[in-house]
Amino acid sequence: MAITNAPKTEKLTGVVRTVTYHNEENGYFVVKVDVNGKEKTVTGSTPVIHVGELLTVTGSWASSKWGPQLKASKVELSVPSDLEGIEKYLANAIEGVGKGYAKKLVQALGAEVFQVIEEEPERLRAIK
Numbered sequence: 134m135a136i137t138n139a140p141k142t143e144k145l146t147g148v149v150r151t152v153t154y155h156n157e158e159n160g161y162f163v164v165k166v167d168v169n170g171k172e173k174t175v176t177g178s179t180p181v182i183h184v185g186e187l188l189t190v191t192g193s194w195a196s197s198k199w200g201p202q203l204k205a206s207k208v209e210l211s212v213p214s215d216l217e218g219i220e221k222y223l224a225n226a227i228e229g230v231g232k233g234y235a236k237k238l239v240q241a242l243g244a245e246v247f248q249v250i251e252e253e254p255e256r257l258r259a260i261k
Contacts, residue, residue, distance in 0.1 A: 140193035145173065145203055148218050149186045163202075164188070177205030185222030187211045212247060219246060237261070 147168035154163040160178040166188055175190055182188075190205035213219050216239050223235035223246070230238070241260045242249050249256050 140195075142191055142193050142206070143203065144189070144191045145175070146187065146189040147173065148213060149182060149184050149188050152182055152184060155182055174200065174202045175205055176202050177208045179208045179210065182210065183222060183226035185213055185218050185220070185225055187213050187218070214244065216243065219244065234260075 145166070145168055147166035149164050150167050150172065151165040152162065153165060153174075154161075156162070157180075160180050161176070162179060162182050163174065163176050164182060166173050166175050175188065175192075177190060177192065187210070189209040189211075190203060191207040192203045192205040194201055195204050196202075213222050220232075220235045220239045223230050223238060224232045237260050238246050238257070242256075
């Protein structure tokens with residue numbers, strides 16, 4: 134019987150709070166993620182990643198000179214569902230939408246903002 138010391142995998146879900154590093158050529162990233170109020174560092178690879186996105190990863194913990202990091206082998210990103218996350222996502226992920234306009238969009242449209250952007254973009258003109 135072989136004994137292996139394979140690292141234990143863990144699944145983690147949280148909101149991207151800071152993109153510390155992202156290499157657009159190979160997708161490698163280092164992010165700080167809020168997981169139930171605790172900040173975790175996650176590394177992995179994805180073509181695009183933004184503050185405010187909901188990140189679900191599967192991977193194993195490793196030590197580095199910057200502290201513990203979850204090295205993701207599987208990465209899933211989705212848009213946030215809470216208003217604060219939506220606001221941060223809009224301000225960071227959509228070119229031309231800054232913090233101020235993102236706040237106005239969320240105040241005016243709430244959680245329906247993505248639906249309005251997709252289906253009724255003309256409504257955005259009324260929000261100044």
